[in-house]
Amino acid sequence: MKAELSPRMKTSLYGLMCVLLIPFVFPTWWMVTSSVKPISDIFAFPPQLVPQNYDWTTYSKVFELQPFVQQYWNSAYIAAVVTIGTMIVSSMAGYAFARIRFPFANTIFMIVLLGLLIPSEVTIVPLFQMFLKAGMVNTHWPLILVPIFGAPSVFATFVMRQFFVTLPTELEEAARVDGLGRFKIFRKIALPLAKPALASVAIFTFLHSWNLFLEPIVFLSSAEKFTLPQALTQYTDAYGGPMWNIQLAAATLTALPVLIVFIIAQKQFVEGLAHTGLKG
Amino acid sequence: MVVAQDHAIPEGRSSSPFWTIARRDSLAGVLFIAPQLIGISIFVLIPLGLVFWYSLHEWNVLANTFTYTGAQNYRMLIEDTNLLEVLGATAIFSSGLVVFNLSLALLLAVLLNQKLAGITIFRTLFFSPVVVSLVAWTIVWGFLLQKNGGINGLLQVFGIEGPNWLREETTAMISVIVVQVFKNVGLNMILFLAALQGVPNELYEAARIDGAPRFKQFRRITLPLISPTILLTSIITIVGSLQVFAQIAVLTQGGPGLSTTVLVYYLYQQAFQFHFFGYGSTLSILLFVIVAVLTFAQWQMRKRIVFYES
Amino acid sequence: MAEVTLSDVRKSYGAVDIIHGVDLEIRDGEFVVLVGPSGCGKSTLLRMIAGLETITGGDIKIGGRVVNDLDPKDRDIAMVFQNYALYPHMTVATNMGFSLEHRGTSKAEIAERVKWAADILGLAHLLDRYPRQLSGGQRQRVAMGRAIVRDPQVFLFDEPLSNLDAKLRVVxxxxxxxxxxxxxxxxxxxxxxxxxxMTMADKIVVLSGGKVEQIGAPLDLYDRPVNxxxxxxxxxxxxxxxxxTITSEGFSAPGIMLPLPEAVHEFRDRKAVYGIRPEHFVLDDNGVPAEIIxxxxxxxxxxVTMKLGETQVTGVFRERVSLSPGATIRVRPDLASIHLFAADGGQCLN
Structure with missing residues (x-):
């Protein structure tokens, strides 16, 4: 497959890829450009690939109609806490499953893996009841605790375990001889070497938390508690119809920062994901 | 760790014979997994038990009654004519999604695996929807798929009258599948690409010397060698497809009719819109069983279809 | 500095015994080599001394103190691993000073010790490099540097040269x-x-199947193997x-009769194994005939590979033998250097 390609072949491959790119790239372009169109141009025919008139007030309306700054902060801090928490919990558990002998290790590992079979959608009803009893409905606790400790972190634990299994045992033995206990070996040797795996866990976890939708609409009921995905759906007129350009402006504000970070760090993103235990 | 320190008195035979090296290390292991294990117990295992317990009850939230009804909810499950439609929609959605997702991912990975200048730019762009906020992505597509939206506008430029995508049964289903595939196909694409790059080049060289044409090389060498990845991605994708909620909620609200009401969305409606917590729990059990059976079946299949395991 | 004593040290994994009661005295300052074929338990034994493997029975003493259940860090030992086990994310200097950091040594002293070790090993110019930037031999030296900075009571080496090419290994x-x-x-x-x-040890311990076969100085083992x-x-x-078989005329091997020293005739009519080193054949016209292969x-x-009766043997001669295969030469075993072993169990008879 790595044979040199003829120039004609190359041209047709480029052509094919450019066509295939349209559904991947065009929606983002359409989101950004439509967000600054006045409402009258939103459904103009023929479609305006580049806005002909600009209406920047859509962006100020985003903040007027909803406590959008607060909602942005909610999503950001929840995602940050969940990401850091998951990295701690899953790297510790993954390390122990890969490296430490303790009773029933295999049984416990199987139980933990069971979490992969039980998406939080399955347990959403009892979770709601539990958090209701604990007085935590309409707080952010469910959105923080469930991902860090529940089913979503199991995948992270699995990735970390797969990574730690490949770490040479000699390094840890050298560290033991050098005078380190288990915890220090973990912190000073294993963890620094696990940066690629940690990075992909961080990316996955962040995106998962950032995109969470079912949980917020089940657990949260007041606008200032909302997270972004939920907030985006709230830009509706008196009849419940979406206010397209404002909604798209809010969507742009939600999507663009992560997209920019991704484009800057795309190498780490993509290669991190490709080179973890995910390969099977 | 604290214990390990305490007992590490540099003096003779174990002053405390119980805390041997192995036992101290075991304790460390238990402490390391404790947060995860306790978390799983509270947020997965106990809820799983509860969901089963709830499924055996008639639960009226308004009247605040919680009565044991045994298998009644399960009988309801069988008699629920809507459920058949829901399961049908779920099956179409999941299978359509998996097939479209995996074939597109493989095609893109093969393209990205070619020696072409600027290939990283393409890789970045194909991957970019993965990092776009899910609801934002769905909203834009919802916007594009309106009767007078961007897609029909473009079609009209070429003189084609597009359908009202989200309001007709067939096109609504196609739409939700397509939106979801373009959002996440980048993940599988990257995993396939990594797998393709893991196939030793010598094998292709050998095949070329043997005179195997490109297509045959792909079918006889590439596919068997990346079959573990195909299996893994198909499990991830199928389990993921059963959890798709936001896209349905934003694009179609399960409509028109029940045509895009997948199981998760139905569960949400029953439990949180109609407050049938007992029946909602029964649907949760059904979802769990489906996920478990599918995962187990695919895992079993690995012996049959995976030609090669590293 | 310390002596190391192993008394009746045992190791088993479940029902499988890996080490069957090893007794060993290592004097202060001694260089002891554990040698044996792979799977003989030599590495396990070393790792038991290090504390990386638990012991099932017996006692290990370092410097007079029983260390059976001490963590490696409390045994005051240093170890050089087969694959060096250098921390890939630390520089050479950090690698070498790492163990001291965890013993509350001051920064200045760590730097001084690292410099001292680096000077001894010729690593001074590499201190800021990372392990991946070093050659095999340099990594090997860093691994040794890491061991010596601490000035431990005992050095442990686990096949440290097996990853080097033949020439570097000798160096x-x-x-x-x-x-x-x-x-x-x-x-x-x-x-x-x-x-x-042979070249390094003060004392060699030959191990096989988890048992000590013989302990002794290199030339002792060479001259007087017990089995x-x-x-x-x-x-x-x-x-x-x-x-x-040992007979009154000599040693009767398949197809040939070999001379025996006087002293062994007490074992007459006994089945045995005649052992002779390649260098103990002497070219002698009165010797036994051997066909050159x-x-x-x-x-x-x-x-020279040759056939002595029906058995193929190897001889090493200082003289230049310029004969082609098929020719016959006459060789004489040096009677002072032959060994006889019991046919059952292989104990040395003479």
Missing amino acids: MRGEIKSLHQKLKTTTVYVTHDQVEA QFVAGFIGSPAMNFLPG LVEPMGSETQ
Whole structure:
């Protein structure tokens, strides 16, 4: 497959890829450009690939109609806490499953893996009841605790375990001889070497938390508690119809920062994901 | 760790014979997994038990009654004519999604695996929807798929009258599948690409010397060698497809009719819109069983279809 | 500095015994090599001394103190691993000073100790590099540097040279030996290579199947192996063995009668194995006939594969033998250097 390609072949491959790119790239372009169109141009025919008139007030309306700054902060801090928490919990558990002998290790590992079979959608009803009893409905606790400790972190634990299994045992033995206990070996040797795996866990976890939708609409009921995905759906007129350009402006504000970070760090993103235990 | 320190008195035979090296290390292991294990117990295992317990009850939230009804909810499950439609929609959605997702991912990975200048730019762009906020992505597509939206506008430029995508049964289903595939196909694409790059080049060289044409090389060498990845991605994708909620909620609200009401969305409606917590729990059990059976079946299949395991 | 004592040390995994009661005394400052074929338990034994493997029975003492259940860090030992086990995310200097950091040594002292070790090993110019930027030999030196900075009571080496090419191995062998002569730290060194064992050790411990076969100075083992296993393991090319019977006329091997020293006639009519090292054949016109199969000139000596009766043996001669295969030469075993082993169990008879 790595044979040199003829120039004609190359041209047709480029052509094919450019066509295939349209559904991947065009929606983002359409989101950004439509967000600054006045409402009258939103459904103009023929479609305006580049806005002909600009209406920047859509962006100020985003903040007027909803406590959008607060909602942005909610999503950001929840995602940050969940990401850091998951990295701690899953790297510790993954390390122990890969490296430490303790009773029933295999049984416990199987139980933990069971979490992969039980998406939080399955347990959403009892979770709601539990958090209701604990007085935590309409707080952010469910959105923080469930991902860090529940089913979503199991995948992270699995990735970390797969990574730690490949770490040479000699390094840890050298560290033991050098005078380190288990915890220090973990912190000073294993963890620094696990940066690629940690990075992909961080990316996955962040995106998962950032995109969470079912949980917020089940657990949260007041606008200032909302997270972004939920907030985006709230830009509706008196009849419940979406206010397209404002909604798209809010969507742009939600999507663009992560997209920019991704484009800057795309190498780490993509290669991190490709080179973890995910390969099977 | 604290214990390990305490007992590490540099003096003779174990002053405390119980805390041997192995036992101290075991304790460390238990402490390391404790947060995860306790978390799983509270947020997965106990809820799983509860969901089963709830499924055996008639639960009226308004009247605040919680009565044991045994298998009644399960009988309801069988008699629920809507459920058949829901399961049908779920099956179409999941299978359509998996097939479209995996074939597109493989095609893109093969393209990205070619020696072409600027290939990283393409890789970045194909991957970019993965990092776009899910609801934002769905909203834009919802916007594009309106009767007078961007897609029909473009079609009209070429003189084609597009359908009202989200309001007709067939096109609504196609739409939700397509939106979801373009959002996440980048993940599988990257995993396939990594797998393709893991196939030793010598094998292709050998095949070329043997005179195997490109297509045959792909079918006889590439596919068997990346079959573990195909299996893994198909499990991830199928389990993921059963959890798709936001896209349905934003694009179609399960409509028109029940045509895009997948199981998760139905569960949400029953439990949180109609407050049938007992029946909602029964649907949760059904979802769990489906996920478990599918995962187990695919895992079993690995012996049959995976030609090669590293 | 310390002596190391192993008394009746045992190790088993479940019902499988790996080490069957090893007794061993290592004196202060001694360089002891544990040698044996792979799977003989030598590495396990070393790791038990290090505290990386638990012991099932017996006692291990370092410097007079029982360390059976101490963590490696509390045993005051340092270890050089087969794959060096350098921390990939730390520089050479950090690698070497790492153990001191965890013993509350001051920064200034760490730097001083690292510099001292680096000077000894010729690493001073590499201190800021990362392990991946070093050659195999340099990594090996860093691994040794990491061991010596701490000035531990015992050095443990686990096949440290097995990843180096043949030439570098000889150089490093010399360096380790002279380092030991400089520092005089008690050393336990594991290898499967008997040449390493012979050239480096003050005392060799030959292990096989989790048991000690023989302990002794290198030349002791060479000259007076207690059994056929040690005889065959020590020395290169290996000792020749011919099975047969001791008779009044000599040793009756298949197709040939070999001379015996007077002293062994007490074992007359006994089945035995006749052992002779390749270098203990002498070219002698009055010797026994041997058909030449292969001649390998080495320059300083000539190695000849030949047939003695029906058994193929190897001889090494200082003389240049310029005969072609098929020819017959006459060789005489040096009677003072032959070994007889019991046919059952292989114990040395003479």
